[in-house]
Amino acid sequence: MFSKNMAIIVGLMILITLSIIFLSISSRPAHPAQGQSRFAIAVVAPFQKAISATVRFFQDVWDRYFFLVFTAEENAQLLKEAQQTRFLRHQYEEVLQSNQRLRRLLDLKAKTTMPSIAAQVVGKDPSPWFQSMLVDKGLKEGVAVGFPVVNPEGVVGLVVEAAAHYAKVVLITDPNSAVDAIVQRNRARGIVKGGPSGFCVLHFVLRKHDLKIGDTVVASGMDGVFPKGMPIGQISKIVKQEAGIFQDVAVMPYVNFEGLEEVLIVPVQGLEKKP
Amino acid sequence: MTITFYMLVSLCLVLIRTTLIPAIPLFEKFYDLLIPIIIYLGFFRRKREGIPIVIFFGLIMDSLCGGPMGLYLLTYIWLYTAIRWLTRVLHAGSLPLLALAVALGVTFEISILLGYMAFIAAGASIPVDAGKTVFLQIVWALLTGPLIMIIIGWFQKRLDFWRSKIFAD
Numbered sequence: 523m524f525s526k527n528m529a530i531i532v533g534l535m536i537l538i539t540l541s542i543i544f545l546s547i548s549s550r551p552a553h554p555a556q557g558q559s560r561f562a563i564a565v566v567a568p569f570q571k572a573i574s575a576t577v578r579f580f581q582d583v584w585d586r587y588f589f590l591v592f593t594a595e596e597n598a599q600l601l602k603e604a605q606q607t608r609f610l611r612h613q614y615e616e617v618l619q620s621n622q623r624l625r626r627l628l629d630l631k632a633k634t635t636m637p638s639i640a641a642q643v644v645g646k647d648p649s650p651w652f653q654s655m656l657v658d659k660g661l662k663e664g665v666a667v668g669f670p671v672v673n674p675e676g677v678v679g680l681v682v683e684a685a686a687h688y689a690k691v692v693l694i695t696d697p698n699s700a701v702d703a704i705v706q707r708n709r710a711r712g713i714v715k716g717g718p719s720g721f722c723v724l725h726f727v728l729r730k731h732d733l734k735i736g737d738t739v740v741a742s743g744m745d746g747v748f749p750k751g752m753p754i755g756q757i758s759k760i761v762k763q764e765a766g767i768f769q770d771v772a773v774m775p776y777v778n779f780e781g782l783e784e785v786l787i788v789p790v791q792g793l794e795k796k797p
Numbered sequence: 798m799t800i801t802f803y804m805l806v807s808l809c810l811v812l813i814r815t816t817l818i819p820a821i822p823l824f825e826k827f828y829d830l831l832i833p834i835i836i837y838l839g840f841f842r843r844k845r846e847g848i849p850i851v852i853f854f855g856l857i858m859d860s861l862c863g864g865p866m867g868l869y870l871l872t873y874i875w876l877y878t879a880i881r882w883l884t885r886v887l888h889a890g891s892l893p894l895l896a897l898a899v900a901l902g903v904t905f906e907i908s909i910l911l912g913y914m915a916f917i918a919a920g921a922s923i924p925v926d927a928g929k930t931v932f933l934q935i936v937w938a939l940l941t942g943p944l945i946m947i948i949i950g951w952f953q954k955r956l957d958f959w960r961s962k963i964f965a966d
Binding site for chain 1: 807811812814815816819825826827828829856857858859860861862863864865866867871875910911913914915917918922924925926930934950
């Protein structure tokens with residue numbers, strides 16, 4: 523009834539359809555960490571850790587002994603900055619004290635903060651199309667899926683998979699990530715998603731909001747994951763289309779993802795999981 | 798023994814891709830280094846050696862990558878199947894043909910990844926700078942892909958030589 527070629531074509535069509543269905547199902551978010559993923563991370567991550575440590579050692583040698591020429595110049599600059607910082611610190615102290623007085627006055631309880639977990643980056647994503655990394659802390663150190671990852675510069679990403687001693691973190695620059703955010707100056711709300719070339723895009727900001735290039739975007743805390751007020755980046759481009767209720771906003775993250783070596787994983791109450 | 802050899806080589810390439818290459822400024826858009834291995838296995842090795850490597854490293858890459866589970870596994874299986882089918886109609890031995898095969902393999906992988914990002918991923922879209930990444934990956938593949946395959950071929954010959962010597966003794 524069917525020729526051999528016809529059967530091959532039909533077979534191929536079925537296999538392609540099955541592949542698409544499989545990818546559609548597996549791309550759905552919030553599926554729990556799978557056994558084979560943990561196994562793969564446990565196999566590869568220790569080697570990555572060893573190689574990363576070796577690379578860091580040689581980088582340190584280079585920075586300490588061969589780069590001293592630039593250090594004197596940098597030192598002068600830092601001394602100047604330290605003077606400015608001292609002045610700002612006095613101002614900050616004043617604001618802090620008045621803030622504390624007002625908090626007491628309003629009877630606000632300070633939010634209990636849990637200690638964060640410091641981790642080192644051991645490996646980056648093998649594909650330039652996705653943005654993730656492996657860190658050297660996992661379930662046994664108290665890390666669980668869903669914990670936010672930050673560093674002193676701002677929001678880094680989210681733990682999406684955790685093995686015994688390692689975890690996979692999807693960065694905020696990944697197309698699949700999303701952070702509920704607000705613009706610090708005027709509290710305009712939106713969702714920060716991964717964009718091209720290390721940039722992020724602030725989606726769903728209403729046209730009526732007056733945004734400016736250089737405005738700081740911070741986590742709103744509304745998603746219950748990222749700490750409220752944690753800096754994400756600054757607005758680098760604003761496009762208001764002729765039609766539509768939203769404006770297109772590009773955000774340049776504060777975190778330098780290419781040079782990222784250490785991060786802090788912030789435990790979230792209710793997400794902790796025993797190994 | 799051959800499977801162990803390819804396991805170790807593939808693991809080394811994954812480690813290089815995830816630890817050393819991201820630290821080098823010009824190489825951040827480098828292509829998937831396992832593609833030359835899969836093409837080599839498809840062209841020159843038997844199915845019982847190729848299939849376990851393809852499946853194992855498909856799963857490893859899926860676990861290390863930020864994409865959905867199965868994306869690399871399916872890509873590698875399709876690529877390996879296509880190469881096996883090609884071996885029926887052509888004999889891969891020349892350098893330009895190997896370079897072309899790696900470049901086509903990289904293009905095939907990019908097509909699947911971009912297809913996923915454009916049509917399947919929820920809310921995702923093709924990055925604006927995708928063209929630049931695609932161009933750089935294909936250029937890198939053309940320049941370095943055949944070299945990787947030649948090095949693997951050389952090691953494979955040494956391995957075969959030592960194995961025949963051990964069993965002859």
